[in-house]
Amino acid sequence: METIEKTLKDYLKDNRLRGTRLLQKLVQEDSTRGNESSAQAVIVEKCRQLGLHLDIWEIGETKLVSHEAFCSDRKDFSGNPNVVGVLKGTGGGKSLILNGHIDVVPIGNRKDWDQDPFSGHISCGKLFGRGATDMKGGTVSMLMALEAIIKTGVKLKGDVIYQSVIEEESGGAGTLAAVLRGYKADGAIIPEPTNMKFFPKQQGSMWFRITVKGRSAHGGTRYEGVSAIEKAMSLIGRLQALEKARNEKITDPLYKGIPIPIPINIGKIASGEWPSSVPDIAIIEGRMGVSPEESPDQAKQEMLECLKDWENADPWISDHKPSIEWFGGRWLPGSLPVDHPLMTTMAESFSEVKGTAPIIEASPWGTDGGILSSVGQTPVVVFGPGTTEAAHDTNEFINLADMFEAAEVIALAILKWCEAAD
Amino acid sequence: METIEKTLKDYLKDNRLRGTRLLQKLVQEDSTRGNESSAQAVIVEKCRQLGLHLDIWEIGETKLVSHEAFCSDRKDFSGNPNVVGVLKGTGGGKSLILNGHIDVVPIGNRKDWDQDPFSGHISCGKLFGRGATDMKGGTVSMLMALEAIIKTGVKLKGDVIYQSVIEEESGGAGTLAAVLRGYKADGAIIPEPTNMKFFPKQQGSMWFRITVKGRSAHGGTRYEGVSAIEKAMSLIGRLQALEKARNEKITDPLYKGIPIPIPINIGKIASGEWPSSVPDIAIIEGRMGVSPEESPDQAKQEMLECLKDWENADPWISDHKPSIEWFGGRWLPGSLPVDHPLMTTMAESFSEVKGTAPIIEASPWGTDGGILSSVGQTPVVVFGPGTTEAAHDTNEFINLADMFEAAEVIALAILKWCEAAD
Numbered sequence: 001m002e003t004i005e006k007t008l009k010d011y012l013k014d015n016r017l018r019g020t021r022l023l024q025k026l027v028q029e030d031s032t033r034g035n036e037s038s039a040q041a042v043i044v045e046k047c048r049q050l051g052l053h054l055d056i057w058e059i060g061e062t063k064l065v066s067h068e069a070f071c072s073d074r075k076d077f078s079g080n081p082n083v084v085g086v087l088k089g090t091g092g093g094k095s096l097i098l099n100g101h102i103d104v105v106p107i108g109n110r111k112d113w114d115q116d117p118f119s120g121h122i123s124c125g126k127l128f129g130r131g132a133t134d135m136k137g138g139t140v141s142m143l144m145a146l147e148a149i150i151k152t153g154v155k156l157k158g159d160v161i162y163q164s165v166i167e168e169e170s171g172g173a174g175t176l177a178a179v180l181r182g183y184k185a186d187g188a189i190i191p192e193p194t195n196m197k198f199f200p201k202q203q204g205s206m207w208f209r210i211t212v213k214g215r216s217a218h219g220g221t222r223y224e225g226v227s228a229i230e231k232a233m234s235l236i237g238r239l240q241a242l243e244k245a246r247n248e249k250i251t252d253p254l255y256k257g258i259p260i261p262i263p264i265n266i267g268k269i270a271s272g273e274w275p276s277s278v279p280d281i282a283i284i285e286g287r288m289g290v291s292p293e294e295s296p297d298q299a300k301q302e303m304l305e306c307l308k309d310w311e312n313a314d315p316w317i318s319d320h321k322p323s324i325e326w327f328g329g330r331w332l333p334g335s336l337p338v339d340h341p342l343m344t345t346m347a348e349s350f351s352e353v354k355g356t357a358p359i360i361e362a363s364p365w366g367t368d369g370g371i372l373s374s375v376g377q378t379p380v381v382v383f384g385p386g387t388t389e390a391a392h393d394t395n396e397f398i399n400l401a402d403m404f405e406a407a408e409v410i411a412l413a414i415l416k417w418c419e420a421a422d
Numbered sequence: 423m424e425t426i427e428k429t430l431k432d433y434l435k436d437n438r439l440r441g442t443r444l445l446q447k448l449v450q451e452d453s454t455r456g457n458e459s460s461a462q463a464v465i466v467e468k469c470r471q472l473g474l475h476l477d478i479w480e481i482g483e484t485k486l487v488s489h490e491a492f493c494s495d496r497k498d499f500s501g502n503p504n505v506v507g508v509l510k511g512t513g514g515g516k517s518l519i520l521n522g523h524i525d526v527v528p529i530g531n532r533k534d535w536d537q538d539p540f541s542g543h544i545s546c547g548k549l550f551g552r553g554a555t556d557m558k559g560g561t562v563s564m565l566m567a568l569e570a571i572i573k574t575g576v577k578l579k580g581d582v583i584y585q586s587v588i589e590e591e592s593g594g595a596g597t598l599a600a601v602l603r604g605y606k607a608d609g610a611i612i613p614e615p616t617n618m619k620f621f622p623k624q625q626g627s628m629w630f631r632i633t634v635k636g637r638s639a640h641g642g643t644r645y646e647g648v649s650a651i652e653k654a655m656s657l658i659g660r661l662q663a664l665e666k667a668r669n670e671k672i673t674d675p676l677y678k679g680i681p682i683p684i685p686i687n688i689g690k691i692a693s694g695e696w697p698s699s700v701p702d703i704a705i706i707e708g709r710m711g712v713s714p715e716e717s718p719d720q721a722k723q724e725m726l727e728c729l730k731d732w733e734n735a736d737p738w739i740s741d742h743k744p745s746i747e748w749f750g751g752r753w754l755p756g757s758l759p760v761d762h763p764l765m766t767t768m769a770e771s772f773s774e775v776k777g778t779a780p781i782i783e784a785s786p787w788g789t790d791g792g793i794l795s796s797v798g799q800t801p802v803v804v805f806g807p808g809t810t811e812a813a814h815d816t817n818e819f820i821n822l823a824d825m826f827e828a829a830e831v832i833a834l835a836i837l838k839w840c841e842a843a844d
Contacts, residue, residue, distance in 0.1 A: 106695050108638045109703045134640070169698075203642065207697040216530045218556070218814040219687030219709040220625060220787025225815065229688050233655050265641030266651050267697040269704075272690030273528050275629040276591070276709035276751065276787075277814045279689060281531045287641040287698035329698065365642025365698075392640040392699045393647065 004154055004420055005352065008411045011148040016404050019144045020127065022046065023403065024120035026136040027129035031102050036080040036166045039102050039136075043083050043164040046143055050150050052085030052162060059166070059177035067180065069375050071171035071330035082174050083164040084183060087146060090421040093157025096414060097188035097378060098146070099175060099368060100139040101168030104131035105392050112394040126397040133386030137398035138191025138406065139164065141385055145411035158418030161185055168368050171207075171329035175368035179376035187342040187417055188378045189410060192367050193386025196402055198350075199363035200343055201254055202382055203262055204290030204333030204370055206326055208303065209283060210235065213320040216280035225278030226316055229271045232282035235310060235322065239264050239286070242306040246299075250291060254338075254362035261362065262289030292335040292362060300326065331366025334373040334380055342379050342417070349412035350383075353405055364388070383409070426576055426842055427774065430833045433570040438826050441566045442549065444468065445825065446542035448558040449551035453524050458502040458588045461524050461558075465505050465586040468565055472572050474507030474584060481588070481599035489602065491797050493593035493752035504596050505586040506605060509568060512843040515579025518836060519610035519800060520568070521597060521790060522561035523590030526553035527814050534816040548819040555808030559820035560613025560828065561586065563807055567833035580840030583607055590790050593629075593751035597790035601798035609764040609839055610800045611832060614789050615808020618824055620772075621785035622765055623676055624804055625684055626712030626755030626792055628748055630725065631705060632657065635742040638702035647700030648738055651693045654704035657732060657744065661686050661708070664728040668721075672713060676760075676784035683786065684711030714757040714784060722748065753788025756795040756802055764801050764839070771834035772805075775827055786810070805831070 012019075022042075031039035040056075047054055060077040064070055083102075089095070107117040107130050115121045117130045127137070146162060161183055165174030192199075212232045217225025243264040255261040266286045272279030290299045303324070311318045336343065338360060350358040363369075369380035385402035444464075453461035462478075469476055482499040486492055505524075511517070529539040529552050537543045539552045549559070568584060583605055587596030614621075634654045639647025665686040677683040687709045694701030712721045725746070733740045758765065760782060772780040785791075791802035807824035 105699055108695070108699070112635075112638075112702060205642065205698065209697075213534075216534075216815050217811065218787055219689055220627065220685060220711060220785075221810055221813075222685045222687045223681040224811040227688065229658070229691055233658065236651070236655065259645040263642060263644045265644045265698060265700060266649065266694075267641055267699050267701060268694030269651055269701075270692050272688075272707070273530070274814075275631075275689040275707040276627065276687060277527055277530070277689050278687060279691075280534060280816065282691075285694070285697040289642065363642075365640055388643055389639065389646040391643075392696075393638050394702065 004415060005412055007152045008148045008415065009408050011152050012144060012404060012407050012411060019140050019404065019407065020400055022143065023127055023136055023140045026139065027120040027127065027132050028118055030118050031104050031131060032106055033103055033170060034080065036102050040081055040083050040164060043102065047083065047085035050147055052087055055084040056081045059174060063180055064173065064177050067176060069176055069332065069371060070173060072167060072173040073328045074170065080166055082166060082177055084178060085162045087160040089156045089158045089418055091157060093419040094187065094417050095159040095161065095185035096417050097161045097163060097183065097185040097372065098142040099163045099165065099188055099190045099372065100135055100142060101174065101368065102164050103166050103169050105169050108394050114395055125400050127400055128395060128397045130396055132396050132398040133193045134391035135192050135384060135386055137386050137403045138384035141191050141403050141406035141410055144407035145414060148411045149414055154415065155421040156418040157421050160414055160418060165368065172331055172368045172371045175371045176375060179371060184376045185378050188372050188380045189413065190367055190369050190380060190382045191384030191406060192382050193388050193391045194382055194384050195388050196385060196406065197359040197361050198346060199361060199382035200336040200338055201292040201362035202334040202367050202369045203292065203363050203365055204296060204331050205366035206288050206290060206296055206330045207285065207328040208288060209285045209325045209327050211323045212282045214278065214280045217278040219276035219278060222278050228279040228282035231317065232269060232271060232284055236266055238306055238310050239266065242302065246302065252362060254360065258361065258364055261364065262291050264288050290333050292333040296330065332370025332374050334370040336379050336381060340379055342381055345416045346381050346383060346413050349409045349416060352412055353408045426837060427834055429574045430570045430837065431830050433574050434566060434826065434829050434833060441562050441826065441829065442822055444565065445549055445558055445562045448561065449542040449549065449554050450540055452540050453526050453553065454528055455525055455592060456502065458524050462503055462505050462586060465524065469505065469507035472569055474509055477506040478503045481596060485602055486595065486599050489598060491598055491754065491793060492595060494589060494595040495750045496592065502588055504588060504599055506600060507584045509582040511578045511580045511840055513579060515841040516609065516839050517581040517583065517607035518839050519583045519585060519605065519607040519794065520564040521585045521587065521610055521612045521794065522557055522564060523596065523790065524586050525588050525591050526556065527591050530816050536817055547822050549822055550817060550819045552818055554818050554820040555615045556813035557614050557806060557808055559808050559825045560806035563613050563825050563828035563832055566829035567836060570833045571836055576837065577843040578840040579843050582836055582840060587790065594753055594790045594793045597793045598797060601793060606798045607800050610794050610802045611835065612789055612791050612802060612804045613806030613828060614804050615810050615813045616804055616806050617810050618807060618828065619781045619783050620768060621783055621804040622758040622760055623714040623784035624756040624789050624791045625714065625785050625787055626718060626753050627788035628710050628712060628718055628752045629707065629750040630710060631707045631747045631749050633745045634704045636700065636702045639700040641698035641700060644700045650701045650704035653739065654691060654693060654706055658688055660728055660732050661688065664724065668724065674784060676782065680786055684713050686710050712755050714755040718752065754792025754796050756792040758801050758803060762801055764803055767838045768803050768805060768835050771831045771838060774834055775830045
């Protein structure tokens with residue numbers, strides 16, 4: 001075993017340039033929502049080269065969209081397939097899912113990027129571009145690990161099921177589709193950007209849209225109207241207080257050091273259409289974190305109570321009740337015991353590469369892990385090379401050294417979990 | 423003279439239905455910005471019926487757009503002309519401009535309208551629809567007054583110059599174009615919705631757009647980013663304080679009873695593009711009132727100082743300075759002495775119709791009066807039948823009785839100001 005492990009690590013060290021080139025190629029394909037196909041084509045090409053058994057399909061079937069965990073406002077999935085590549089084992093070993101999403105979030109304000117957001121530019125050991133850290137770098141770590149296993153001639157007992165899914169950033173419809181297609185396993189690794197930490201618990205999250213009403217008037221007699229913007233500001237103040245109260249209740253030591261374990265993020269506001277009119281409607285959209293210890297419905301209930309308190313405190317709001325929609329993305333929370341065998345296997349692999357024990361925390365964001373574990377009954381560890389702070393940010397980047405090390409950790413974990421065949 | 427006045431009043435009383443029908447027709451033509459042509463066609467038809475000397479032209483010439491008072495972000499004025507109809511006098515009398523804008527503001531939230539916003543629906547003496555009060559009702563008062571003069575065979579010494587202009591709601595390019603085309607006079611009436619009050623002073627106003635920067639991050643680690651929405655809320659708080667400070671300085675008795683004489687209205691906010699990302703940019707647009715006693719530049723200076731104070735108080739803002747643009751609409755303030763002959767003439771006419779003296783105030787909003795007076799050297803009184811509170815609001819309406827009375831006041835004022843020829 002020791003020799004196989006050395007062989008894998010040596011192969012990975014010798015083939016770093018190939019990994020870098022693959023990441024560059026993936027980042028250079030803009031795979032924002034609805035545009036995932038060209039990046040998936042790069043994945044398919046790579047899987048073919050590795051000789052994986054490919055399964056490429058367009059999601060959206062009735063079984064998926066009518067599933068209770070389905071959560072997407074996307075009407076058309078055609079042309080942007082899910083991709084699964086299976087490395088079949090000889091039998092008798094534990095199976096492992098390697099799951100990564102190919103979709104990336106929008107670029108934000110183009111002017112704040114120093115380079116083209118899809119440049120794949122490399123500087124000082126970092127590769128830049130939207131998706132580099134979240135999570136094309138993690139995807140490359142998995143593919144490099146698989147390549148090392150295959151090219152060095154290791155045969156495994158258990159199956160390795162590599163998945164490149166769409167829709168993670170919008171609620172996990174891609175991973176749900178894979179689960180419903182039958183892809184379940186004895187364990188799963190999701191290399192989301194964890195700064196090389198282990199996240200056995202994943203925070204869930206849900207998107208909401210709250211519509212607040214005012215009354216329009218000429219801006220010159222604005223006192224005759226009721227500003228929806230001012231009412232939205234009042235609401236945001238209440239959501240900030242709700243976030244504070246919810247987080248003060250979190251005592252799980254895995255969240256130690258995380259300033260806001262389950263944030264309520266206000267991601268978007270739109271109100272008004274004319275500078276000199278009082279705006280009569282404001283729409284805010286955001287993301288509510290769901291603790292691994294609560295259900296999405298419990299979190300929703302707290303939000304509804306917050307809105308109710310607001311109504312009771314403001315006669316205008318009481319007469320013009322805000323409406324709330326839970327739309328688009330929803331990620332189920334997930335939780336794996338820290339002493340689960342998959343954690344142990346991963347921790348051993350980590351120590352063999354890094355020489356230290358891993359840092360174990362709860363994830364500050366939702367992942368597809370909730371779907372894999374709660375719908376697919378597949379134990380999940382979230383661990384990846386990406387820089388958490390760089391995710392969704394302008395000038396997103398990944399430290400290539402982390403990507404290479406994560407590839408080694410994953411390769412060793414595959415070997416330990418799925419076991420080498422005689 | 424007494425007899426002519428009675429004839430005019432009787433004509434107007436007998437022809438109210440014609441005025442109502444004309445208003446209905448005008449309201450039913452959506453004349454939001456860029457769509458003014460079909461409502462102007464109704465005006466042209468009416469002017470032709472009255473035998474006015476018509477001048478119909480598309481504005482946008484170099485002389486206009488290079489004028490220091492020109493203020494518009496509209497690139498294309500073609501197809502939506504200004505209309506002027508002149509009733510030539512026999513000579514020797516004072517000339518009078520009757521100025522009204524045909525453009526209306528957007529409808530706001532359609533759902534908050536009880537009827538189609540362009541229905542022209544009549545109920546309980548009110549006519550409903552966008553523009554009914556601001557200011558198609560005032561336009562009908564002017565046209566009814568002119569019709570009464572013409573149809574009863576009154577010949578005037580002075581010219582009456584009726585103007586139906588575009589772009590008032592966006593900064594007055596239509597009236598400026600009319601002034602630059604040579605239309606000036608010894609006096610002007612603008613029947614904006616004043617609740618039948620006289621506004622010899624008009625508040626000026628300017629539109630601004632402030633761009634506030636944050637730093638994007640994943641919503642799940644929102645503490646790694648800086649929310650542009652939160653920064654925009656902080657800015658709005660400062661603008662509210664600035665508004666308060668500026669209004670505390672207003673001592674003019676004409677503003678007595680007006681809660682906020684020179685408001686700063688936040689009309690629009692847009693920030694963020696993804697519920698689970700921290701927004702990195704927020705754009706607010708608004709309208710800053712300019713007191714008749716200050717120049718637009720002085721008001722701008724106070725805004726810049728407010729932004730400077732904000733920068734000094736917040737290190738992030740100091741490092742990521744907000745940008746401000748003064749865009750789109752700007753209305754010059756205007757001021758006419760309350761004892762000006764035009765005021766006296768108007769007040770006499772008002773008393774003859776209403777039996778009381780008019781209420782005299784300063785306008786809570788900018789009008790095209792600033793351009794007529796400061797660029798066109800034409801003394802202006804703003805007086806009209808529209809309901810101030812209904813302007814720019816949903817379910818906008820006008821009390822038809824006010825429209826008819828305003829028509830009488832304007833007809834008598836024309837007669838007194840321009841004088842009947844022998």
